[in-house]
Amino acid sequence: MDLRAQAQRWQRWLFRLxxxxxxxxxxxxxxxxxxxxxxxxxALALVVMLLGAINYDLALGHALVFLLAGLGLVAMVHTFRNxxxxxxxxxxVAPVFxxxxxxxxxxxxxxxTRPRRALALxxxxxxxxxxxxxxxxxxxxxxxxxxxxxxxxxxxxxVASVYPLGLFRAWAYFLPAARxxxxxxxLSSPLPRARSVPQAGDSRGGNGQEDFAGLxxxxxxxxxxxxxxxxxxxxxxxxxxxxKHFAGGGAEEIRLDxxxxxxxxxxxxxxxxxxxxxxxAEAEGLSYGLQLPGVDIPRGSGPAHRQRCLxxxxxxxxxxxxxx
Amino acid sequence: xxxxxxxxxQRRPLPSPLPHSVLPWLxxxxxATAGPHTLHQPLxxxxxxxxxxxxxxxxxxxxxxxxxxxxxxxVSLGSLAAIVVEYRTLLGRDAGVSLLVLFLALKLMELxxxxxxxxxxxxxxxxxxxxxxHSQSIPTGLWMLLALVLLTATLLRLHGDDRARxxxxxxxxxxLTLQALPFMLVLYLLFPRISGPLWGLxxxxxxxxxxxxxxxxxxxxxxxxxxxSIAFRVQFQGETPPRSQLYWRGPVLDYFADGVWRPRxxxxxxxxxxxxxxxxxxxxxxxxxxxxxxxxxxxxTAVPAEASxxxxxxVLAPAPLTSRSRQAFRSVLDYRHNRQEQPLVLQxxxxxxxxxxxxxxxLAEQWRRADPRPASLVQRALAHFRQEPFFYTLRAPLLGxxxxxxxxxxxxxxxxxxxxxxxxxxxxxxxxxxxxxTGYQGGDINPVxxxxxxxxxxxxxxxxxxxxxxxWRRVDPTAAISPARIEAxxxxxxxxxxxxxxxxxxxxxxxxxxxxxxxxxxxxWNQWVLGYTPERQRxxxxxxxxQQPDWRNMSAALAxxxxxxxxxxxLWSLGRRxxxxxxxxxxxxxxxxxxxxxxxxxxxxxEGPLAYxxxxxxxxxxxxxxxxxxxxLYATLRxxxxxxxxxxxxxxxxxxxxxxxxxxxxxx
Numbered sequence: 008m009d010l011r012a013q014a015q016r017w018q019r020w021l022f023r024l025x026x027x028x029x030x031x032x033x034x035x036x037x038x039x040x041x042x043x044x045x046x047x048x049x050a051l052a053l054v055v056m057l058l059g060a061i062n063y064d065l066a067l068g069h070a071l072v073f074l075l076a077g078l079g080l081v082a083m084v085h086t087f088r089n090x091x092x093x094x095x096x097x098x099x100v101a102p103v104f105x106x107x108x109x110x111x112x113x114x115x116x117x118x119x120t121r122p123r124r125a126l127a128l129x130x131x132x133x134x135x136x137x138x139x140x141x142x143x144x145x146x147x148x149x150x151x152x153x154x155x156x157x158x159x160x161x162x163x164x165x166v167a168s169v170y171p172l173g174l175f176r177a178w179a180y181f182l183p184a185a186r187x188x189x190x191x192x193x194l195s196s197p198l199p200r201a202r203s204v205p206q207a208g209d210s211r212g213g214n215g216q217e218d219f220a221g222l223x224x225x226x227x228x229x230x231x232x233x234x235x236x237x238x239x240x241x242x243x244x245x246x247x248x249x250x251k252h253f254a255g256g257g258a259e260e261i262r263l264d265x266x267x268x269x270x271x272x273x274x275x276x277x278x279x280x281x282x283x284x285x286x287x288a289e290a291e292g293l294s295y296g297l298q299l300p301g302v303d304i305p306r307g308s309g310p311a312h313r314q315r316c317l318x319x320x321x322x323x324x325x326x327x328x329x330x331x
Numbered sequence: 332x333x334x335x336x337x338x339x340x341q342r343r344p345l346p347s348p349l350p351h352s353v354l355p356w357l358x359x360x361x362x363a364t365a366g367p368h369t370l371h372q373p374l375x376x377x378x379x380x381x382x383x384x385x386x387x388x389x390x391x392x393x394x395x396x397x398x399x400x401x402x403x404x405x406v407s408l409g410s411l412a413a414i415v416v417e418y419r420t421l422l423g424r425d426a427g428v429s430l431l432v433l434f435l436a437l438k439l440m441e442l443x444x445x446x447x448x449x450x451x452x453x454x455x456x457x458x459x460x461x462x463x464x465h466s467q468s469i470p471t472g473l474w475m476l477l478a479l480v481l482l483t484a485t486l487l488r489l490h491g492d493d494r495a496r497x498x499x500x501x502x503x504x505x506x507l508t509l510q511a512l513p514f515m516l517v518l519y520l521l522f523p524r525i526s527g528p529l530w531g532l533x534x535x536x537x538x539x540x541x542x543x544x545x546x547x548x549x550x551x552x553x554x555x556x557x558x559x560s561i562a563f564r565v566q567f568q569g570e571t572p573p574r575s576q577l578y579w580r581g582p583v584l585d586y587f588a589d590g591v592w593r594p595r596x597x598x599x600x601x602x603x604x605x606x607x608x609x610x611x612x613x614x615x616x617x618x619x620x621x622x623x624x625x626x627x628x629x630x631x632t633a634v635p636a637e638a639s640x641x642x643x644x645x646v647l648a649p650a651p652l653t654s655r656s657r658q659a660f661r662s663v664l665d666y667r668h669n670r671q672e673q674p675l676v677l678q679x680x681x682x683x684x685x686x687x688x689x690x691x692x693x694l695a696e697q698w699r700r701a702d703p704r705p706a707s708l709v710q711r712a713l714a715h716f717r718q719e720p721f722f723y724t725l726r727a728p729l730l731g732x733x734x735x736x737x738x739x740x741x742x743x744x745x746x747x748x749x750x751x752x753x754x755x756x757x758x759x760x761x762x763x764x765x766x767x768x769t770g771y772q773g774g775d776i777n778p779v780x781x782x783x784x785x786x787x788x789x790x791x792x793x794x795x796x797x798x799x800x801x802x803w804r805r806v807d808p809t810a811a812i813s814p815a816r817i818e819a820x821x822x823x824x825x826x827x828x829x830x831x832x833x834x835x836x837x838x839x840x841x842x843x844x845x846x847x848x849x850x851x852x853x854x855x856w857n858q859w860v861l862g863y864t865p866e867r868q869r870x871x872x873x874x875x876x877x878q879q880p881d882w883r884n885m886s887a888a889l890a891x892x893x894x895x896x897x898x899x900x901x902l903w904s905l906g907r908r909x910x911x912x913x914x915x916x917x918x919x920x921x922x923x924x925x926x927x928x929x930x931x932x933x934x935x936x937x938e939g940p941l942a943y944x945x946x947x948x949x950x951x952x953x954x955x956x957x958x959x960x961x962x963x964l965y966a967t968l969r970x971x972x973x974x975x976x977x978x979x980x981x982x983x984x985x986x987x988x989x990x991x992x993x994x995x996x997x998x999x
Contacts, residue, residue: 049456056460063463064653067463071475074479075479077514084901169491170491171507173490
């Protein structure tokens with residue numbers, strides 16, 4: 008039996024973990040608290056001190072030990088209180104490529120004016136420290152653990168705090184009902200040229216790639232590689248940068264096709280290569296289409312097109328059905 | 332296998348490196364907790380600890396790397412060896428404290444992680460306790476309380492407060508400590524007390540306690556006089572007897588050899604005391620002196636149950652007193668003691684070392700030939716002291732082999748032990764049974780709390796002679812030389828240029844008043860805080876209605892009280908409703924009321940005020956103007972530009988009025 012899955016099931020039962028949408032406020036019943044290692048050390052020190060106080064019959068020794076014991080109890084309440092009432096809301100996660108660190112924007116707020124200090128927020132990729140001190144809410148960019156491609160549910164978030172004395176650790180879980188998109192990891196390889204389709208009737212007015220045809224002012228979509236830096240250096244600074252203008256051959260348009268992948272590469276590697284091609288084609292300002300078994304995206308370019316292609320690659324599965 | 336219990340999977344909530352800015356706090360903590368120990372530990376240890384602290388501070392200032400481990404190991408091994416050499420052990424109380432101080436200093440040299448800082452602070456808390464080995468006075472208690480707040484503030488700064496202002500950390504630590512105080516009180520009163528020791532005390536546990544000693548040699552009392560500390564306090568029920576009658580009986584010494592008086596074992600037998608006056612009742616609070624004797628007024632008639640009264644009227648506790656203790660006594664000041672004395676005792680009361688002090692023996696022999704009656708011999712000797720040029724002084728010259736001879740015939744300068752000793756030797760040589768009694772004489776009434784305070788500087792020695800028909804009679808030769816010593820105390824009896832503790836001098840009036848106040852406070856502290864022994868705990872709890880308090884019902888009461896306190900604290904700190912702005916409160920009331928009109932009219936969480944107002948207006952056209960007005964007012968108050976207080980108040984009142992006018996039922 009898979010012990011890990013078993014443990015997860017058990018935890019889900021123990022901590023009543025349910026995916027929750029929207030904002031969550033940490034109520035008493037969802038905050039857990041246990042002594043930390045420092046807390047156990049503290050307790051041990053107190054026991055030894057009490058024995059010493061009894062043995063040497065130190066009245067003030069008793070008082071000191073009792074004061075410290077009271078301090079421990081008070082610290083417990085204060086640690087609990089540091090989390091109580093905290094509001095959490097999961098924000099957006101920008102899509103990332105597999106292997107990259109996705110970051111979740113987590114909004115924190117509090118219903119009162121008490122500052123909340125040293126909140127450790129953790130989604131499984133290392134804790135981030137946050138503090139709520141100012142009257143407004145605050146947002147934290149929380150790293151998420153790396154995931155394979157596809158829509159991935161957000162991991163369980165842990166909010167923990169040992170503030171003020173580090174003797175107790177209070178924590179709460181939050182499982183946001185949201186998912187984030189992971190594109191396949193891109194593999195860079197030369198763009199396929201074989202099936203590129205040069206078109207004579209060029210609709211874009213001779214914006215080719217091959218023959219230098221002069222300079223024109225730069226427009227926002229022009230690739231950086233086409234800027235005529237030498238010419239720019241000669242010009243006064245205020246003018247728009249000159250861009251090398253090419254003619255001939257028309258705008259190159261390519262099809263990124265599953266069929267063009269090198270033979271014998273497996274699905275994930277193939278998707279990675281296709282992702283690399285999409286990125287390269289977009290960077291070169293080409294017009295590109297994408298063909299996968301069961302999917303055919305017509306040619307186009309620009310951020311929206313790129314995103315559509317990447318999303319398709321992220322969700323495609325060999326059977327041709329989309330992943331849920 | 333990657334399966335661990337959820338609470339074992341504590342990812343560290345704080346990054347583990349120690350924040351750089353916490354170090355001065357830790358250094359201060361080390362100073363505050365280890366610093367006062369310099370008074371009690373060997374100089375070399377203070378030097379090492381101080382050097383290490385200074386070194387660490389320098390490293391911090393210059394941001395230099397910490398020294399390598401091997402160097403630290405070398406230093407610690409060396410110091411460990413030095414401690415073993417100094418104390419001959421690593422386990423004793425003082426050796427243990429020295430070890431703690433050393434660990435604390437060296438731990439500062441390897442502060443890398445937050446955890447190391449926590450260890451330093453735990454050591455600091457522990458060191459706080461060890462100060463009480465030496466003193467449990469009010470100043471120590473206060474200092475420790477302040478140090479505790481400092482340690483706690485540092486703990487705070489270690490756990491997320493490191494960017495806060497120092498005063499804010501100290502204040503928060505103070506708040507935490509204040510909130511812990513009720514727990515301390517409850518635990519102090521109810522925690523079942525066990526009287527120690529749990530294990531054998533090391534030999535050095537009660538070293539350095541001052542007080543009378545079991546023997547008396549010339550100069551031994553004169554040394555004790557220099558000590559202004561308090562020997563015991565007395566609370567009389569009723570009138571305090573006159574000072575000249577306050578003879579507090581300590582060890583009775585009847586064996587004289589080599590210039591030293593010692594006690595000898597006597598077969599115990601009940602003393603016969605005939606009271607010839609009224610009884611005096613009083614309670615003494617005796618400072619620990621690590622001896623068995625208790626101090627009672629001559630002659631005690633009733634002693635505490637556990638104590639015993641000896642044949643010579645000495646009151647003995649079952650074990651050496653290692654902590655402050657209270658005893659209730661009754662005494663008669665006018666009495667006859669052992670009119671029928673055992674022959675053995677009388678025979679021993681005539682013992683003299685052979686071939687010593689020949690001139691003294693000769694003088695006594697002369698007197699006896701002139702008038703052999705014991706009473707007149709006593710008078711003769713006292714007259715001798717009065718008439719010859721004897722001086723009462725702390726600065727007595729050293730005496731040699733025939734000490735009494737030298738004193739009586741050559742130096743003639745001495746303190747009470749010289750006079751008592753010479754008197755007893757004279758009496759014995761003349762054939763009158765006599766012995767030396769040591770103890771205290773007199774005491775000062777503290778006008779603040781009415782306690783009689785007896786100090787080490789009131790230590791005294793006098794003589795007792797046994798007379799036919801009268802039994803043992805007290806004779807105080809010091810009174811013959813310096814009546815002021817008995818009537819007014821040591822400070823009045825000594826010339827001004829003699830060294831006395833400052834506080835024993837009475838001529839500084841304001842100082843005396845201050846001292847009285849201070850000692851009354853100390854006495855209250857001793858009686859009520861430090862004197863809370865298992866017996867007193869039982870007494871208090873039975874008075875509070877706990878029948879036959881034992882550890883079981885004490886623990887139950889303790890758990891209940893602590894639980895109650897925790898509940899109160901929790902309610903106080905968790906149950907406080909967040910204080911809402913007035914417009915927010917009104918708006919929530921409005922939302923509640925409109926939701927009551929119909930469930931589908933409740934405001935959705937994402938709905939802004941204006942949108943909600945519009946929706947309400949669309950659904951209930953009759954309410955449309957009102958709903959939109961309310962929403963508009965709320966939006967202005969909450970999100971609009973800041974308003975002058977008067978305008979704001981007006982708008983709030985209008986908002987409240989609009990909400991009041993809402994119908995409580997859905998208009999048909």
